[in-house]
Amino acid sequence: MLPDGTVIANYDNPDVISIREQLGDFDYGSQPQDTGRVEYKEMVLLENGAKYEGFWLYGVGIRQGQGIQIWPDGSMYEGWWKDNKANGKGRLIHADGDIYDGYWKDDKAHGYGIYSHLxxxxxxxxxxxxxxxxxxxxxxxxxxxxxxxxxxxxxxxxxxxxxxxxxxxxxxxxxxxxxxxxxxxxxDGRVYQGEWKNNKMEGYGVFVWPDGRKYEGEWKNGKQHGIGVYTSASGKTKKGQWSEGKRVAWLN
The missing domain is CATH 2.20.110.10 (Histone H3 K4-specific methyltransferase SET7/9 N-terminal domain)
Known part of the structure:
Protein backbone atom coordinates (compact mmCIF):
# COMPACT_ATOMS: atom_id res chain seq x y z
CA MET A 1 0.00 0.00 0.00
CA LEU A 2 1.33 3.45 -0.92
CA PRO A 3 1.41 6.38 1.55
CA ASP A 4 -1.71 7.84 -0.07
CA GLY A 5 -3.65 4.63 0.60
CA THR A 6 -3.45 3.27 -2.93
CA VAL A 7 -3.35 -0.53 -2.95
CA ILE A 8 -0.66 -2.07 -5.14
CA ALA A 9 -2.23 -4.98 -6.98
CA ASN A 10 -0.51 -8.33 -6.66
CA TYR A 11 -2.69 -10.51 -8.86
CA ASP A 12 0.25 -12.81 -9.60
CA ASN A 13 0.97 -13.46 -5.93
CA PRO A 14 3.79 -16.04 -6.12
CA ASP A 15 2.73 -17.76 -2.89
CA VAL A 16 -0.81 -18.30 -4.15
CA ILE A 17 0.41 -19.44 -7.55
CA SER A 18 2.78 -21.92 -5.91
CA ILE A 19 0.02 -23.37 -3.71
CA ARG A 20 -2.31 -23.70 -6.69
CA GLU A 21 0.36 -25.55 -8.65
CA GLN A 22 0.79 -27.95 -5.74
CA LEU A 23 -2.96 -28.52 -5.42
CA GLY A 24 -3.56 -28.90 -9.15
CA ASP A 25 -6.60 -27.85 -11.14
CA PHE A 26 -9.79 -27.45 -9.18
CA ASP A 27 -12.38 -30.19 -9.69
CA TYR A 28 -15.68 -28.42 -10.26
CA GLY A 29 -17.64 -31.66 -10.18
CA SER A 30 -21.20 -31.71 -11.46
CA GLN A 31 -23.32 -28.62 -11.99
CA PRO A 32 -24.96 -27.77 -8.63
CA GLN A 33 -27.93 -25.89 -10.05
CA ASP A 34 -29.55 -24.64 -13.23
CA THR A 35 -27.39 -21.73 -14.28
CA GLY A 36 -29.72 -20.60 -17.04
CA ARG A 37 -28.33 -19.24 -20.30
CA VAL A 38 -24.71 -18.22 -19.74
CA GLU A 39 -21.79 -16.86 -21.73
CA TYR A 40 -18.05 -17.15 -21.19
CA LYS A 41 -15.75 -14.13 -20.97
CA GLU A 42 -12.00 -13.77 -20.65
CA MET A 43 -10.54 -12.03 -17.58
CA VAL A 44 -12.59 -8.95 -16.67
CA LEU A 45 -11.65 -6.23 -14.16
CA LEU A 46 -14.47 -5.69 -11.66
CA GLU A 47 -15.37 -2.48 -9.85
CA ASN A 48 -13.90 -3.78 -6.57
CA GLY A 49 -10.52 -4.27 -8.23
CA ALA A 50 -10.81 -8.04 -8.50
CA LYS A 51 -10.45 -9.90 -11.79
CA TYR A 52 -12.90 -12.56 -12.93
CA GLU A 53 -12.75 -15.08 -15.73
CA GLY A 54 -15.60 -17.45 -16.40
CA PHE A 55 -19.30 -17.59 -17.09
CA TRP A 56 -21.86 -14.82 -16.79
CA LEU A 57 -25.61 -14.82 -17.03
CA TYR A 58 -26.20 -14.06 -20.68
CA GLY A 59 -26.56 -10.36 -21.41
CA VAL A 60 -26.39 -9.44 -17.72
CA GLY A 61 -23.39 -8.52 -15.56
CA ILE A 62 -23.95 -11.35 -13.12
CA ARG A 63 -21.37 -14.09 -12.48
CA GLN A 64 -23.11 -17.41 -12.98
CA GLY A 65 -21.66 -20.91 -13.32
CA GLN A 66 -17.97 -21.83 -13.26
CA GLY A 67 -15.45 -19.07 -12.74
CA ILE A 68 -12.15 -17.89 -11.28
CA GLN A 69 -11.77 -14.68 -9.33
CA ILE A 70 -8.49 -13.08 -8.23
CA TRP A 71 -8.40 -10.22 -5.73
CA PRO A 72 -5.75 -7.47 -5.75
CA ASP A 73 -3.78 -9.23 -2.98
CA GLY A 74 -3.66 -12.41 -5.08
CA SER A 75 -6.31 -14.40 -3.19
CA MET A 76 -7.93 -16.78 -5.66
CA TYR A 77 -11.35 -18.43 -5.75
CA GLU A 78 -12.17 -21.19 -8.21
CA GLY A 79 -15.63 -22.63 -8.18
CA TRP A 80 -19.30 -22.15 -8.84
CA TRP A 81 -21.14 -18.87 -8.82
CA LYS A 82 -24.80 -17.93 -8.67
CA ASP A 83 -26.29 -14.46 -8.65
CA ASN A 84 -22.82 -12.86 -8.45
CA LYS A 85 -21.82 -14.81 -5.33
CA ALA A 86 -19.86 -17.97 -4.61
CA ASN A 87 -22.46 -20.73 -4.38
CA GLY A 88 -21.82 -24.45 -4.54
CA LYS A 89 -18.45 -26.15 -4.59
CA GLY A 90 -15.40 -23.90 -4.56
CA ARG A 91 -11.81 -23.43 -3.42
CA LEU A 92 -10.36 -20.22 -1.99
CA ILE A 93 -6.62 -19.77 -1.60
CA HIS A 94 -5.99 -16.81 0.67
CA ALA A 95 -3.09 -14.47 0.10
CA ASP A 96 -1.59 -15.61 3.44
CA GLY A 97 -1.58 -19.24 2.29
CA ASP A 98 -4.68 -20.53 4.09
CA ILE A 99 -7.03 -22.65 1.98
CA TYR A 100 -10.74 -23.41 2.17
CA ASP A 101 -12.01 -26.17 -0.11
CA GLY A 102 -15.68 -27.01 0.18
CA TYR A 103 -19.18 -25.70 -0.23
CA TRP A 104 -20.38 -22.10 -0.27
CA LYS A 105 -23.59 -20.19 0.08
CA ASP A 106 -23.73 -16.50 -0.83
CA ASP A 107 -19.97 -15.97 -0.50
CA LYS A 108 -19.69 -17.80 2.85
CA ALA A 109 -18.44 -21.27 3.74
CA HIS A 110 -21.61 -23.29 4.20
CA GLY A 111 -21.97 -27.06 4.24
CA TYR A 112 -19.06 -29.50 4.21
CA GLY A 113 -15.55 -28.15 3.76
CA ILE A 114 -11.89 -28.30 4.76
CA TYR A 115 -9.95 -25.27 6.00
CA SER A 116 -6.16 -25.69 6.03
CA HIS A 117 -3.96 -23.11 7.74
CA LEU A 118 -0.48 -22.40 6.49
CA ASP A 188 0.17 -40.42 33.58
CA GLY A 189 -2.87 -42.63 34.21
CA ARG A 190 -5.03 -40.42 36.43
CA VAL A 191 -8.74 -40.40 35.57
CA TYR A 192 -11.62 -38.14 36.59
CA GLN A 193 -15.20 -38.85 35.68
CA GLY A 194 -17.92 -36.47 36.67
CA GLU A 195 -19.16 -32.90 36.47
CA TRP A 196 -17.27 -29.90 35.09
CA LYS A 197 -17.71 -26.15 35.03
CA ASN A 198 -15.58 -23.67 33.09
CA ASN A 199 -12.80 -26.22 32.45
CA LYS A 200 -12.57 -27.30 36.08
CA MET A 201 -13.93 -30.22 38.07
CA GLU A 202 -17.02 -28.98 39.85
CA GLY A 203 -19.98 -30.88 41.24
CA TYR A 204 -19.97 -34.63 41.82
CA GLY A 205 -17.17 -36.79 40.49
CA VAL A 206 -14.78 -39.70 40.92
CA PHE A 207 -11.00 -39.28 40.73
CA VAL A 208 -8.78 -42.36 40.46
CA TRP A 209 -4.98 -42.42 40.75
CA PRO A 210 -2.78 -44.98 38.95
CA ASP A 211 -1.89 -46.70 42.27
CA GLY A 212 -5.55 -47.41 43.01
CA ARG A 213 -6.35 -44.50 45.33
CA LYS A 214 -9.78 -42.99 44.75
CA TYR A 215 -11.80 -39.97 45.84
CA GLU A 216 -15.54 -39.93 45.22
CA GLY A 217 -17.52 -36.87 46.18
CA GLU A 218 -17.97 -33.13 45.75
CA TRP A 219 -15.64 -30.78 43.85
CA LYS A 220 -15.42 -27.02 43.49
CA ASN A 221 -13.11 -24.95 41.30
CA GLY A 222 -11.02 -28.04 40.47
CA LYS A 223 -10.50 -29.18 44.06
CA GLN A 224 -12.16 -31.59 46.49
CA HIS A 225 -14.70 -29.54 48.41
CA GLY A 226 -17.47 -30.95 50.54
CA ILE A 227 -18.30 -34.50 51.57
CA GLY A 228 -16.40 -37.35 49.95
CA VAL A 229 -15.24 -40.93 50.32
CA TYR A 230 -11.54 -41.68 50.08
CA THR A 231 -10.24 -45.12 49.17
CA SER A 232 -6.58 -45.91 49.88
CA ALA A 233 -4.30 -47.92 47.61
CA SER A 234 -4.90 -50.92 49.91
CA GLY A 235 -8.68 -50.65 49.46
CA LYS A 236 -9.67 -49.11 52.80
CA THR A 237 -12.40 -46.45 52.63
CA LYS A 238 -13.15 -43.49 54.88
CA LYS A 239 -15.72 -40.74 54.67
CA GLY A 240 -14.54 -37.21 55.22
CA GLN A 241 -14.99 -33.51 54.63
CA TRP A 242 -12.76 -31.45 52.33
CA SER A 243 -12.30 -27.72 51.81
CA GLU A 244 -10.45 -26.31 48.80
CA GLY A 245 -8.58 -29.57 48.24
CA LYS A 246 -7.61 -30.19 51.88
CA ARG A 247 -9.21 -32.73 54.22
CA VAL A 248 -10.55 -30.96 57.31
CA ALA A 249 -12.16 -33.92 59.10
CA TRP A 250 -12.88 -37.62 58.97
CA LEU A 251 -16.54 -38.44 59.50
CA ASN A 252 -16.19 -42.13 60.39
Whole structure:
Protein backbone atom coordinates (compact mmCIF):
# COMPACT_ATOMS: atom_id res chain seq x y z
CA MET A 1 0.00 0.00 0.00
CA LEU A 2 1.33 3.45 -0.92
CA PRO A 3 1.41 6.38 1.55
CA ASP A 4 -1.71 7.84 -0.07
CA GLY A 5 -3.65 4.63 0.60
CA THR A 6 -3.45 3.27 -2.93
CA VAL A 7 -3.35 -0.53 -2.95
CA ILE A 8 -0.66 -2.07 -5.14
CA ALA A 9 -2.23 -4.98 -6.98
CA ASN A 10 -0.51 -8.33 -6.66
CA TYR A 11 -2.69 -10.51 -8.86
CA ASP A 12 0.25 -12.81 -9.60
CA ASN A 13 0.97 -13.46 -5.93
CA PRO A 14 3.79 -16.04 -6.12
CA ASP A 15 2.73 -17.76 -2.89
CA VAL A 16 -0.81 -18.30 -4.15
CA ILE A 17 0.41 -19.44 -7.55
CA SER A 18 2.78 -21.92 -5.91
CA ILE A 19 0.02 -23.37 -3.71
CA ARG A 20 -2.31 -23.70 -6.69
CA GLU A 21 0.36 -25.55 -8.65
CA GLN A 22 0.79 -27.95 -5.74
CA LEU A 23 -2.96 -28.52 -5.42
CA GLY A 24 -3.56 -28.90 -9.15
CA ASP A 25 -6.60 -27.85 -11.14
CA PHE A 26 -9.79 -27.45 -9.18
CA ASP A 27 -12.38 -30.19 -9.69
CA TYR A 28 -15.68 -28.42 -10.26
CA GLY A 29 -17.64 -31.66 -10.18
CA SER A 30 -21.20 -31.71 -11.46
CA GLN A 31 -23.32 -28.62 -11.99
CA PRO A 32 -24.96 -27.77 -8.63
CA GLN A 33 -27.93 -25.89 -10.05
CA ASP A 34 -29.55 -24.64 -13.23
CA THR A 35 -27.39 -21.73 -14.28
CA GLY A 36 -29.72 -20.60 -17.04
CA ARG A 37 -28.33 -19.24 -20.30
CA VAL A 38 -24.71 -18.22 -19.74
CA GLU A 39 -21.79 -16.86 -21.73
CA TYR A 40 -18.05 -17.15 -21.19
CA LYS A 41 -15.75 -14.13 -20.97
CA GLU A 42 -12.00 -13.77 -20.65
CA MET A 43 -10.54 -12.03 -17.58
CA VAL A 44 -12.59 -8.95 -16.67
CA LEU A 45 -11.65 -6.23 -14.16
CA LEU A 46 -14.47 -5.69 -11.66
CA GLU A 47 -15.37 -2.48 -9.85
CA ASN A 48 -13.90 -3.78 -6.57
CA GLY A 49 -10.52 -4.27 -8.23
CA ALA A 50 -10.81 -8.04 -8.50
CA LYS A 51 -10.45 -9.90 -11.79
CA TYR A 52 -12.90 -12.56 -12.93
CA GLU A 53 -12.75 -15.08 -15.73
CA GLY A 54 -15.60 -17.45 -16.40
CA PHE A 55 -19.30 -17.59 -17.09
CA TRP A 56 -21.86 -14.82 -16.79
CA LEU A 57 -25.61 -14.82 -17.03
CA TYR A 58 -26.20 -14.06 -20.68
CA GLY A 59 -26.56 -10.36 -21.41
CA VAL A 60 -26.39 -9.44 -17.72
CA GLY A 61 -23.39 -8.52 -15.56
CA ILE A 62 -23.95 -11.35 -13.12
CA ARG A 63 -21.37 -14.09 -12.48
CA GLN A 64 -23.11 -17.41 -12.98
CA GLY A 65 -21.66 -20.91 -13.32
CA GLN A 66 -17.97 -21.83 -13.26
CA GLY A 67 -15.45 -19.07 -12.74
CA ILE A 68 -12.15 -17.89 -11.28
CA GLN A 69 -11.77 -14.68 -9.33
CA ILE A 70 -8.49 -13.08 -8.23
CA TRP A 71 -8.40 -10.22 -5.73
CA PRO A 72 -5.75 -7.47 -5.75
CA ASP A 73 -3.78 -9.23 -2.98
CA GLY A 74 -3.66 -12.41 -5.08
CA SER A 75 -6.31 -14.40 -3.19
CA MET A 76 -7.93 -16.78 -5.66
CA TYR A 77 -11.35 -18.43 -5.75
CA GLU A 78 -12.17 -21.19 -8.21
CA GLY A 79 -15.63 -22.63 -8.18
CA TRP A 80 -19.30 -22.15 -8.84
CA TRP A 81 -21.14 -18.87 -8.82
CA LYS A 82 -24.80 -17.93 -8.67
CA ASP A 83 -26.29 -14.46 -8.65
CA ASN A 84 -22.82 -12.86 -8.45
CA LYS A 85 -21.82 -14.81 -5.33
CA ALA A 86 -19.86 -17.97 -4.61
CA ASN A 87 -22.46 -20.73 -4.38
CA GLY A 88 -21.82 -24.45 -4.54
CA LYS A 89 -18.45 -26.15 -4.59
CA GLY A 90 -15.40 -23.90 -4.56
CA ARG A 91 -11.81 -23.43 -3.42
CA LEU A 92 -10.36 -20.22 -1.99
CA ILE A 93 -6.62 -19.77 -1.60
CA HIS A 94 -5.99 -16.81 0.67
CA ALA A 95 -3.09 -14.47 0.10
CA ASP A 96 -1.59 -15.61 3.44
CA GLY A 97 -1.58 -19.24 2.29
CA ASP A 98 -4.68 -20.53 4.09
CA ILE A 99 -7.03 -22.65 1.98
CA TYR A 100 -10.74 -23.41 2.17
CA ASP A 101 -12.01 -26.17 -0.11
CA GLY A 102 -15.68 -27.01 0.18
CA TYR A 103 -19.18 -25.70 -0.23
CA TRP A 104 -20.38 -22.10 -0.27
CA LYS A 105 -23.59 -20.19 0.08
CA ASP A 106 -23.73 -16.50 -0.83
CA ASP A 107 -19.97 -15.97 -0.50
CA LYS A 108 -19.69 -17.80 2.85
CA ALA A 109 -18.44 -21.27 3.74
CA HIS A 110 -21.61 -23.29 4.20
CA GLY A 111 -21.97 -27.06 4.24
CA TYR A 112 -19.06 -29.50 4.21
CA GLY A 113 -15.55 -28.15 3.76
CA ILE A 114 -11.89 -28.30 4.76
CA TYR A 115 -9.95 -25.27 6.00
CA SER A 116 -6.16 -25.69 6.03
CA HIS A 117 -3.96 -23.11 7.74
CA LEU A 118 -0.48 -22.40 6.49
CA UNK A 119 0.94 -23.39 9.91
CA UNK A 120 -0.53 -26.90 9.59
CA UNK A 121 -3.71 -26.48 11.63
CA UNK A 122 -6.75 -27.96 9.89
CA UNK A 123 -10.52 -28.22 10.26
CA UNK A 124 -12.60 -30.74 8.36
CA UNK A 125 -16.34 -30.73 8.82
CA UNK A 126 -19.48 -28.69 8.50
CA UNK A 127 -19.91 -24.92 8.27
CA UNK A 128 -22.68 -22.38 8.56
CA UNK A 129 -22.17 -18.81 7.33
CA UNK A 130 -18.36 -18.98 7.62
CA UNK A 131 -18.42 -20.62 11.06
CA UNK A 132 -17.79 -24.21 12.09
CA UNK A 133 -21.22 -25.67 12.73
CA UNK A 134 -22.10 -29.33 13.10
CA UNK A 135 -19.79 -32.33 13.26
CA UNK A 136 -16.11 -31.62 12.67
CA UNK A 137 -12.49 -32.62 13.25
CA UNK A 138 -9.87 -30.01 14.13
CA UNK A 139 -6.15 -30.82 14.34
CA UNK A 140 -3.08 -28.78 15.28
CA UNK A 141 0.62 -29.07 14.38
CA UNK A 142 1.60 -30.22 17.88
CA UNK A 143 -0.64 -33.31 17.59
CA UNK A 144 -3.60 -31.99 19.55
CA UNK A 145 -7.07 -32.60 18.11
CA UNK A 146 -10.78 -32.16 18.73
CA UNK A 147 -13.54 -34.25 17.21
CA UNK A 148 -17.15 -33.48 17.94
CA UNK A 149 -19.90 -30.90 17.81
CA UNK A 150 -19.57 -27.23 16.90
CA UNK A 151 -22.18 -24.49 17.14
CA UNK A 152 -21.60 -21.07 15.58
CA UNK A 153 -17.84 -21.54 15.46
CA UNK A 154 -17.39 -22.91 18.99
CA UNK A 155 -16.97 -26.39 20.44
CA UNK A 156 -20.40 -27.05 21.88
CA UNK A 157 -22.10 -30.33 22.65
CA UNK A 158 -20.42 -33.74 22.73
CA UNK A 159 -16.79 -34.08 21.74
CA UNK A 160 -13.34 -35.47 22.43
CA UNK A 161 -10.22 -33.36 22.85
CA UNK A 162 -6.77 -34.93 22.73
CA UNK A 163 -3.76 -32.94 23.93
CA UNK A 164 -0.23 -33.15 22.57
CA UNK A 165 0.92 -35.18 25.61
CA UNK A 166 -1.79 -37.81 25.04
CA UNK A 167 -4.21 -36.65 27.73
CA UNK A 168 -7.87 -36.79 26.65
CA UNK A 169 -11.25 -35.43 27.60
CA UNK A 170 -14.47 -36.92 26.30
CA UNK A 171 -17.79 -35.41 27.19
CA UNK A 172 -19.72 -32.17 27.09
CA UNK A 173 -18.49 -28.77 25.90
CA UNK A 174 -20.14 -25.38 26.29
CA UNK A 175 -18.91 -22.55 24.04
CA UNK A 176 -15.34 -23.90 23.87
CA UNK A 177 -15.22 -24.75 27.58
CA UNK A 178 -15.28 -28.16 29.24
CA UNK A 179 -18.62 -28.02 31.02
CA UNK A 180 -21.17 -30.67 31.96
CA UNK A 181 -20.48 -34.40 32.27
CA UNK A 182 -17.23 -35.87 31.02
CA UNK A 183 -14.17 -38.06 31.50
CA UNK A 184 -10.64 -36.66 31.61
CA UNK A 185 -7.71 -39.09 31.32
CA UNK A 186 -4.24 -37.76 32.03
CA UNK A 187 -1.25 -39.21 30.23
CA ASP A 188 0.17 -40.42 33.58
CA GLY A 189 -2.87 -42.63 34.21
CA ARG A 190 -5.03 -40.42 36.43
CA VAL A 191 -8.74 -40.40 35.57
CA TYR A 192 -11.62 -38.14 36.59
CA GLN A 193 -15.20 -38.85 35.68
CA GLY A 194 -17.92 -36.47 36.67
CA GLU A 195 -19.16 -32.90 36.47
CA TRP A 196 -17.27 -29.90 35.09
CA LYS A 197 -17.71 -26.15 35.03
CA ASN A 198 -15.58 -23.67 33.09
CA ASN A 199 -12.80 -26.22 32.45
CA LYS A 200 -12.57 -27.30 36.08
CA MET A 201 -13.93 -30.22 38.07
CA GLU A 202 -17.02 -28.98 39.85
CA GLY A 203 -19.98 -30.88 41.24
CA TYR A 204 -19.97 -34.63 41.82
CA GLY A 205 -17.17 -36.79 40.49
CA VAL A 206 -14.78 -39.70 40.92
CA PHE A 207 -11.00 -39.28 40.73
CA VAL A 208 -8.78 -42.36 40.46
CA TRP A 209 -4.98 -42.42 40.75
CA PRO A 210 -2.78 -44.98 38.95
CA ASP A 211 -1.89 -46.70 42.27
CA GLY A 212 -5.55 -47.41 43.01
CA ARG A 213 -6.35 -44.50 45.33
CA LYS A 214 -9.78 -42.99 44.75
CA TYR A 215 -11.80 -39.97 45.84
CA GLU A 216 -15.54 -39.93 45.22
CA GLY A 217 -17.52 -36.87 46.18
CA GLU A 218 -17.97 -33.13 45.75
CA TRP A 219 -15.64 -30.78 43.85
CA LYS A 220 -15.42 -27.02 43.49
CA ASN A 221 -13.11 -24.95 41.30
CA GLY A 222 -11.02 -28.04 40.47
CA LYS A 223 -10.50 -29.18 44.06
CA GLN A 224 -12.16 -31.59 46.49
CA HIS A 225 -14.70 -29.54 48.41
CA GLY A 226 -17.47 -30.95 50.54
CA ILE A 227 -18.30 -34.50 51.57
CA GLY A 228 -16.40 -37.35 49.95
CA VAL A 229 -15.24 -40.93 50.32
CA TYR A 230 -11.54 -41.68 50.08
CA THR A 231 -10.24 -45.12 49.17
CA SER A 232 -6.58 -45.91 49.88
CA ALA A 233 -4.30 -47.92 47.61
CA SER A 234 -4.90 -50.92 49.91
CA GLY A 235 -8.68 -50.65 49.46
CA LYS A 236 -9.67 -49.11 52.80
CA THR A 237 -12.40 -46.45 52.63
CA LYS A 238 -13.15 -43.49 54.88
CA LYS A 239 -15.72 -40.74 54.67
CA GLY A 240 -14.54 -37.21 55.22
CA GLN A 241 -14.99 -33.51 54.63
CA TRP A 242 -12.76 -31.45 52.33
CA SER A 243 -12.30 -27.72 51.81
CA GLU A 244 -10.45 -26.31 48.80
CA GLY A 245 -8.58 -29.57 48.24
CA LYS A 246 -7.61 -30.19 51.88
CA ARG A 247 -9.21 -32.73 54.22
CA VAL A 248 -10.55 -30.96 57.31
CA ALA A 249 -12.16 -33.92 59.10
CA TRP A 250 -12.88 -37.62 58.97
CA LEU A 251 -16.54 -38.44 59.50
CA ASN A 252 -16.19 -42.13 60.39
Missing amino acids: DGARYEGYWKEDKQHGDGLETWPDGASYKGDYVEGKKHGQGMFTWADGSTYQGEFNENNIEGQGVYKWS
